[in-house]
Amino acid sequence: MYVAVKGGERAIDNAHRLLAEKRRGDPDVAEISAEQISQQLTLGVDRVMSEGSLYDRGLAALAIKQARGDMIEAVFLVRASRTTLARFGYSEPLDTGAMEITRRISATFKDLPGGQVLGPTFDYTHRLLDRALDTGAEVEPAATAPVSDDATPHVLGLLDKQGLIEPASCRPDEDQSEPGDMTRDPLTFPVDRDVRLQMLARGDEGFLLALGYSTQRGYARNHPFAGEIRVGMVEVSFVPEELGFAVCLGEIEITECEMVNQFTGSKSTPPQFTRGYGISFGHCERKAMSMAQVDRALRADELGEDRTAPAQDEEFVLSHCDNVQATGFVEHLKLPHYVDFQSELELVRRMRREQGADRQEAAE
Amino acid sequence: MAPALKPGFADPPADAARCFRILLDAMSRPGLVQKIATDLPAAGRLNPASVMTALTLCDHESPVWLDDTAGDEAIDYIRFHCGAPITRDTSQAAFAFFAGWPDQSVLTGFSIGSPDYPDASATLVIQVDGMSNSEDGVALAGPGIESVHRLAVTGLPDEFWTWLQASDRTFPLGIDIILAGPDCLAALPRTVRVMEAAGCM
Amino acid sequence: MTIEPAAARDTGYNFAYLNEQTKKMIRRALLKAVAIPGYQVPFASREMPMPYGWGTGGVQVTASVLTPEDVLKVIDQGADDTTNAVSIRKFFKRTAGVATTEATAEASVIQTRHRIPEQKLTSDQILVYQVPIPEPLRFLEPRETETRKMHAFEDYGLMHVKLYEDISQHGHIATTYAYPVKVEGRYVMDPSPTPKFDNPKMDNCAALQLFGAGREKRIYALPPFTSVVSLDFEDHPFEVQAWEHPCELCGARDTYLDEVIVDDEGGRMFVCSDTDYCASRRQAVSEAAE
Numbered sequence: 001m002y003v004a005v006k007g008g009e010r011a012i013d014n015a016h017r018l019l020a021e022k023r024r025g026d027p028d029v030a031e032i033s034a035e036q037i038s039q040q041l042t043l044g045v046d047r048v049m050s051e052g053s054l055y056d057r058g059l060a061a062l063a064i065k066q067a068r069g070d071m072i073e074a075v076f077l078v079r080a081s082r083t084t085l086a087r088f089g090y091s092e093p094l095d096t097g098a099m100e101i102t103r104r105i106s107a108t109f110k111d112l113p114g115g116q117v118l119g120p121t122f123d124y125t126h127r128l129l130d131r132a133l134d135t136g137a138e139v140e141p142a143a144t145a146p147v148s149d150d151a152t153p154h155v156l157g158l159l160d161k162q163g164l165i166e167p168a169s170c171r172p173d174e175d176q177s178e179p180g181d182m183t184r185d186p187l188t189f190p191v192d193r194d195v196r197l198q199m200l201a202r203g204d205e206g207f208l209l210a211l212g213y214s215t216q217r218g219y220a221r222n223h224p225f226a227g228e229i230r231v232g233m234v235e236v237s238f239v240p241e242e243l244g245f246a247v248c249l250g251e252i253e254i255t256e257c258e259m260v261n262q263f264t265g266s267k268s269t270p271p272q273f274t275r276g277y278g279i280s281f282g283h284c285e286r287k288a289m290s291m292a293q294v295d296r297a298l299r300a301d302e303l304g305e306d307r308t309a310p311a312q313d314e315e316f317v318l319s320h321c322d323n324v325q326a327t328g329f330v331e332h333l334k335l336p337h338y339v340d341f342q343s344e345l346e347l348v349r350r351m352r353r354e355q356g357a358d359r360q361e362a363a364e
Numbered sequence: 365m366a367p368a369l370k371p372g373f374a375d376p377p378a379d380a381a382r383c384f385r386i387l388l389d390a391m392s393r394p395g396l397v398q399k400i401a402t403d404l405p406a407a408g409r410l411n412p413a414s415v416m417t418a419l420t421l422c423d424h425e426s427p428v429w430l431d432d433t434a435g436d437e438a439i440d441y442i443r444f445h446c447g448a449p450i451t452r453d454t455s456q457a458a459f460a461f462f463a464g465w466p467d468q469s470v471l472t473g474f475s476i477g478s479p480d481y482p483d484a485s486a487t488l489v490i491q492v493d494g495m496s497n498s499e500d501g502v503a504l505a506g507p508g509i510e511s512v513h514r515l516a517v518t519g520l521p522d523e524f525w526t527w528l529q530a531s532d533r534t535f536p537l538g539i540d541i542i543l544a545g546p547d548c549l550a551a552l553p554r555t556v557r558v559m560e561a562a563g564c565m
Numbered sequence: 566m567t568i569e570p571a572a573a574r575d576t577g578y579n580f581a582y583l584n585e586q587t588k589k590m591i592r593r594a595l596l597k598a599v600a601i602p603g604y605q606v607p608f609a610s611r612e613m614p615m616p617y618g619w620g621t622g623g624v625q626v627t628a629s630v631l632t633p634e635d636v637l638k639v640i641d642q643g644a645d646d647t648t649n650a651v652s653i654r655k656f657f658k659r660t661a662g663v664a665t666t667e668a669t670a671e672a673s674v675i676q677t678r679h680r681i682p683e684q685k686l687t688s689d690q691i692l693v694y695q696v697p698i699p700e701p702l703r704f705l706e707p708r709e710t711e712t713r714k715m716h717a718f719e720d721y722g723l724m725h726v727k728l729y730e731d732i733s734q735h736g737h738i739a740t741t742y743a744y745p746v747k748v749e750g751r752y753v754m755d756p757s758p759t760p761k762f763d764n765p766k767m768d769n770c771a772a773l774q775l776f777g778a779g780r781e782k783r784i785y786a787l788p789p790f791t792s793v794v795s796l797d798f799e800d801h802p803f804e805v806q807a808w809e810h811p812c813e814l815c816g817a818r819d820t821y822l823d824e825v826i827v828d829d830e831g832g833r834m835f836v837c838s839d840t841d842y843c844a845s846r847r848q849a850v851s852e853a854a855e
Contacts, residue, residue, distance in 0.1 A: 184425070338838075487596070507749055
């Protein structure tokens with residue numbers, strides 16, 4: 001006789017134990033440490049910090065380990081941890097012009113003040129699997145130039161001085177209000193650029209990459225030039241209420257990308273270049289570039305362009321760029337839906353009866 | 365020397381949860397009188413029910429407006445325990461506290477929300493002397509009320525009920541009201557309908 | 566008594582997990598939701614330690630209404646023992662230390678996904694729904710900017726057109742769950758993906774009903790004794806599902822039934838989806854027999 005299934009709690013506990021066992025893998029192979037992940041899978045850690053919206057290499061590395069290398073699961077772990085943290089306030093704006101540069105390239109000028117700094121990049125490596133990498137061979141130290149103490153000016157600032165590009169601002173000058181915060185205020189459309197950038201910065205790299213790519217293939221085509229990509233350390237400072245002046249909390253590594261885009265001008269504005277902006281924690285170059293493309297595409301309304309492509313559609317892009325939200329809702333289809341399904345089953349049967357489909361089948 | 369600041373919740377997570385349930389019950393059952401825990405202090409002109417409401421709902425994200433009679437002690441209390449910004453601009457207020465029924469002209473300044481966002485409206489906390497669900501009370505109907513709730517309030521003029529009856533027309537826009545007594549409270553959300561006008565009491 | 570009593574909670578987290586600031590924000594949204602029945606209040610939904618789409622909205626609402634004295638029941642598909650219900654109940658046992666029960670009558674707060682208990686709820690109870698897509702117009706119009714206008718102007722023509730197209734195509738309305746309702750003659754509301762069988766239970770219900778959609782960042786509510794009418798047409802009145810057979814375990818004829826496949830040959834049986842209701846009926850029969 002049928003007995004209703006019981007024992008969900010025990011099944012869950014057992015599944016969790018099995019998960020732990022699978023995570024560990026073959027016990028004869030040395031266990032990987034979060035420290036090793038933090039040191040040797042740095043770009044993975046950077047991505048988890050960026051999309052997890054929390055700058056903590058140790059926690060991000062631990063999350064990657066706990067998630068068995070599933071990056072979106074790791075981002076989710078970091079986000080869930082982030083919500084439990086007390087909030088002391090907002091930092092001062094980062095001064096990326098004062099960045100201690102480890103990489104800085106511009107595709108728009110051959111040479112420029114501060115120079116091109118290639119830094120640690122996959123660009124120009126031949127993508128040939130390096131079997132020697134797994135033999136424990138020593139790594140030769142790299143030759144590096146001394147770090148310059150001079151501030152490196154933004155490439156787009158040089159264009160700005162000549163009035164060839166719109167000024168760098170995410171909002172009209174007259175708007176002096178504090179930037180929005182989508183983690184504190186529910187999103188209401190239309191969204192200002194400040195909040196849009198915040199959402200894109202924590203958005204899924206793959207989703208933004210595909211959207212950015214689509215703009216290059218003619219869906220909202222707006223030819224981008226990589227005006228500048230810079231990676232390096234910047235100071236974070238904070239004004240504690242009781243002190244009333246800024247104190248430096250430490251340094252973080254960030255990647256910043258400023259795209260230069262065409263703009264033909266309008267009746268009221270002479271032709272000039274426009275900007276797209278991307279930023280990420282750590283070294284996430286692909287993400288920062290894609291973000292800058294999507295940011296520019298989303299400015300269609302502001303710049304009086306027709307909105308014709310997915311990348312220009314603010315509601316579409318912002319509602320679907322968060323991979324923690326996306327993965328939760330897609331994966332929730334694993335949860336039981338038998339009550340709804342029963343309703344549909346009953347309806348389909350009824351409609352088939354009404355159409356005489358069942359009878360017909362039976363006759364065949 | 366300024367008088368010492370009165371205490372807030374002794375056990376914030378549990379006390380706030382219990383007080384919220386009182387407010388939720390009140391808002392869900394308009395005009396039904398809810399007894400409140402009496403160990404909360406009055407803070408200046410704020411009576412215990414007002415204090416309870418502020419401690420439970422107000423923080424740095426909800427600007428608070430206080431009427432002129434509130435006094436420094438009430439302002440300091442809300443600033444310290446809730447961290448709420450005090451505003452003089454009625455249109456910015458999420459919560460407004462009144463020592464008693466005010467001049468009606470001040471009420472027009474508070475937000476009743478917009479058609480897109482009717483929730484972006486003020487909640488008024490109006491202090492009264494007492495209240496009961498007695499037979500001689502004003503008859504109220506609407507969502508949350510099975511047939512009728514009768515609410516008798518001391519310390520409110522008849523004019524209040526006429527005003528409330530008139531404000532019914534703006535739904536879904538509107539202001540929500542919490543009547544705060546010394547040891548009790550009742551809520552009158554914008555959905556409440558006054559079945560018998562003042563004068564029938 | 567089947568209550569599992571309150572016990573010590575994990576003090577590594579605040580009571581019921583959320584910090585007090587977050588709870589205040591949600592509590593303010595809840596009061597506005599109650600004051601505007603059926604209207605979706607935007608709220609700053611937080612990331613929870615369970616995935617979006619798995620009840621984060623319901624969990625945030627429950628966490629914001631729970632007191633240490635509450636007795637909590639959690640169901641999914643009508644059952645207390647489905648994995649996600651177990652997981653959420655465990656979460657609150659751990660973070661709030663509250664008493665829990667599987668008996669509907671004993672619970673003061675019930676969190677649910679996809680069902681309303683068969684037993685009539687009382688005015689001492691709060692029913693919290695987990696909602697995936699709170700916007701009833703979303704599948705007709707994907708843009709929030711548009712649907713918000715429709716609610717503001719009380720323009721529900723699109724919904725009526727959709728339902729009417731069903732009728733012209735199929736002879737009846739082909740929506741079986743998440744069947745739209747009108748609240749107090751004003752807002753069209755999504756009842757969450759409950760079967761339309763449960764819609765009549767929402768109308769004039771003695772319990773407070775709260776709806777939380779975490780991923781979509783919306784909270785809405787039905788105060789007790791609120792008018793909730795399923796949309797229909799005069800010549801095609803709303804009707805609920807009915808089964809030809811009673812529950813094969815308890816014999817109930819007035820409950821929502823799950824179809825259970827019992828063999829490879831298409832053999833199936835129908836049993837109550839509300840496991841507590843079914844079990845208590847069977848217990849009453851066996852006690853009477855003794």
